[in-house]
Amino acid sequence: MKYVFLALWCMMTVLSCQMPEDSSSLVSLTFVPPQYVSGAMVSPQEAKLEFSRTAYSAADDLFISGGHRITETASHGEILSITLDSPIPSGEQRILQGTFRDAFRNTLHLSVTLYGFNEYPAVLSLNEFVTRGSDNHPDRVELLVTQSGCTGGITVYDGIRGDYRQKKILPALAVTAGEYLIIHFRPGDGTCEDETERKDSAQCAGTHDEAWDLFIHGGIGLSGNNGVITLYESPAGPISEGVFYSDRTSSSDDRYRGFGSTRMLLQVEYLCRTGVWDGSPDTVSPEDGISSTYTTATRSMSRIPGSYTGSQDDWITVPTRGSTFGYENAVEQHVP
Secondary structure, eight states: OHHHHHHHHHHHHHHTTOOOHHHHHHHHHHHSOOOEEEEEEEETTEEEEEESSOOBOOGGGEEESSSOOEEEEEEETTEEEEEESSOOOTTOEEEEEEEEEOTTOOEEEEEEEEEOOOSSBOEEEEEEEESSOOSSSOOEEEEEEEEOEEOTTOEEEEEETTEEEEEEEOOOOEEOTTOEEEEESSOTTSOOOOOSSOTTSOOSTTOOTTSEEEEOTTOOOOOSSSEEEEEESSTTSOEEEEEEEESOOTTSOSSGGGTSSHHHHHHHHHHHHHTSSSSOTTTOOGGGSEEOTTOOSSSOEEEOTTOOSSSGGGEEEOOTTOOOTTSOOOOOOOOO
16 A cells, blocks of 8 residues: 555646756756856956856867957866966957856857957046037047056946947057047047047047047937046946036926936936946936036036036036147136
């Protein structure tokens, strides 16, 4: 009788399709490949990729663009290190492709974008910008060098990383504190190229002979009235600075806290959440930003020299024809 009972119990267990929790997890790992989490260059010749669990790949199973050769791979738990035979210049883009495996031989085919590591990064600050440009005074963002170094890979976004209209990854320039870079977001006929050797080589509208002029070819210009501009240490690195500007108020509409769109609201909340803008993400309003109400093609939004509170108090709108791209900012403010 006990054998009949045992047989019935076994049959019921099978039919229930239930397994002990640990066994279920093991079966899941057996058939599902590891998931890619993130990756970046950590030195001029070494990349590190993070996976959801331990992953492996042989050098022969990987390829990277740009003429480099992969000489070694090493797995350290969830981190896979990849060594190259030659350095990637800082800020330059490369594509890594290949096959990765876990301990169960599950394979993952992957293509990853990497950017050259900047060993000596300069420190830059958003310093002045025009969003209602003209043919002679196009939309531009000026960056002030506050600490000498290399600019390779530093990235300016019209928006935030992950939600932007356009971006500029800076080329590798050796800059010293006090110098200026001007990013042109609508560079006219597109004949001007980035200045990487001489500051006076580009002769397009809005360029300056004593600043490094850089261009977004095909740029659509900045949003005239409401927008977010951010600065990141690299395309995959942390945010270093951000601002938002608006001509709206919290009573402009009864949705999106007055910002006019979910996109703008979420971007501004991100600035507050990351600490680059002073304010609470739960209560920030358009009035907390830089006012764009009286700006024009020559009335730029300009940082007050030496002011870095991360708030609207750092910024003024300069008088007509008072923009100062390429040299020290004005302190005189437009009076309506």
